Amino acid sequence: MNMSNNRVLTMARAGREAVKWEMENDKNVFMLGEDVYKFGGVFGTADGLGEIFGADRILDTPISETGFIGLATGAAIAGMRPIVELAFADFIGVCYSAIVNLAAKHHYLSNGEFKVPMVLMLGSGGGYNNGGQHSQALHACLAHMPGMKVIAPSNAYDAKGFMHAAIRSDDFVVYMGQKRTSGVGFFGAPIPDSMSEIPDEPYTIEFGVARTVKEGTDVTVVAISWAVHQAMDAAKELEKEGISVEVIDPRTLVPLDRESIINSVRKTGRLVVADEDYQSYGFTSEVIASVIESEPNVFKSAPIRVANPDTTIPYSRPMEQQVLPTSARIKQAILDVMK
């Protein structure tokens, strides 16, 4: 791979580059969704693509989510490879059936006769004071349901590789980009570690393979999406205090790389799981249950979840900070699990 040109991109730019390449190389790939044609997607996922590919392949939709996700499902069944842009993950509320009962179930219910090679892009998460209907992560609402792969990259290198893989996949893939991690202009300076040097060439990353972001021996912290960066901040601070933290980013919730997580906990004996989504019945619970099922006796202390404490996301800054899996909360959890 050519890494010589030092192109450091944000997640949004890297993902968009993959979309552009796939659209140039496969005429069946097209995009539809809210504000993609002129606006380039609310979170920059289609920046400039309207001008390049025209209104026939970058389709602005009315605010009709049930309609256009159903429409994309039909187009996918009939041989196209649609990429659907839904802006805020919160909006799955108005089109949940089209996602979970249509797009995610056609392959199974038709006994594999119909494939739904479609990508649904969602901007997830909060931390920017936008209130309870525009700040939810909602990974688990999708990952809980069968029939769709759910990916939530935390950095630009993964964003590009997973976007190529998602578009080429014959399965229905939900691609979740955390808004404050994506590096979109109006969210201020991007998180430095969310940006990566990006090879010019297309490349894919296999779903279901976790990345060890940092090796360590005392505690395993499993975190996804924005929480990965919070976990790393906590880990770096605690390193100074002599606690060696291993940070694992599963990158895809479905499929979930349980094996890598279990291997890490075999080594450390301690587990903290961090996620921005609601705690109960969620990603954090799933990770802990998976380890306990396979290694019930490995724990030196009880595992700890750091997630949204099952509350509607408040608007006001001090209250919102209270419910996010911030580095401060993760750090405290690591200290607690070490006791």
Place this chain on the structure above:
Amino acid sequence: MLPDNETRVKMYRTMLTSRHMDDRIMELYYKDKTPVFDIAAGLIPGEIHSSHGQEACAVGTVFVLGQEDWITAAHRPHHTAIARGICVKKILCEIMGKANGLSAGRGGHMHLYSKEHKFCSSGIIAEGMGPAAGMALASRMQGKGGIGVCYLGEAAVNQGAWHEVMNMAGVYKLPFICVIEDNNWGVSVSKAASTAIARNSDRATSYNALGLYVDSNDPDDIYNKMTEATEYARSGKGPVILELKTYRLQGHMLGDPQHYVPEEEKLAFRDCTIDYKNKLVNEGVITESEADSIIADIKNEVDEAVEFAIKSPLPDAQNALTGNFV
């Protein structure tokens, strides 16, 4: 029915209150987001969908309503809330996330609520439809005589919920009005690009509703049609769709330079606060100097509310954890 002169002056004052509040919000919003625009930074974070240009739609309709009537507003709720008489201080405190805001900082700008004013809002497109129709149904069941009014933008009529609820309102002949503020844009998508017909009021045919359209963005014209709409809805004949042509002067949200809006269209934007002032002066309802002192008064009132909100305390972080249940 046209409003009397006293009502007209009140409408004018209310439009100015909304406008000056939005001006102050805009100033504070940008001040904290310069030179780097970080949506999470400053006294007022998050998205702000200001009502600049649409104030006429709020006063012309809300002033016709009574205490018994219910309102659901959309993601752009400031002008509607102010026309309903909700305390400007409490609105500003909510927008700044303060402990004494309408929802003690839990809601934010898209989530203004007031039980006293029978007022709700929601940031999910067209989701005010069902609740407003349900409030209309409850009012009828309870014999209270109130109606339900849902406010939304022209782009919201393409949401499934809109059609589902309009149909039910037609079937049940609900005392329900959907006020559509047609500013021609849903974020970056024009009405022509998203909507199969030119006027959503024409969709009334499909729902056995009365369809009305006002193209002037003039409070008097809107008041007149809203009077017709409320008489119809209260009479038990069924629902009304009232569509109002208006203008979105500050983009979809603050920070949106609306590059996608054609230059000719921007040049044709009208400012209803200026047009209405000129109309009232020309008709001799107020003099130019009275208008000036009204403007000065309103600015003082709003500035005082802004200062109050700035000085107000933030909520305790722990309040995040309560309030999900009774």
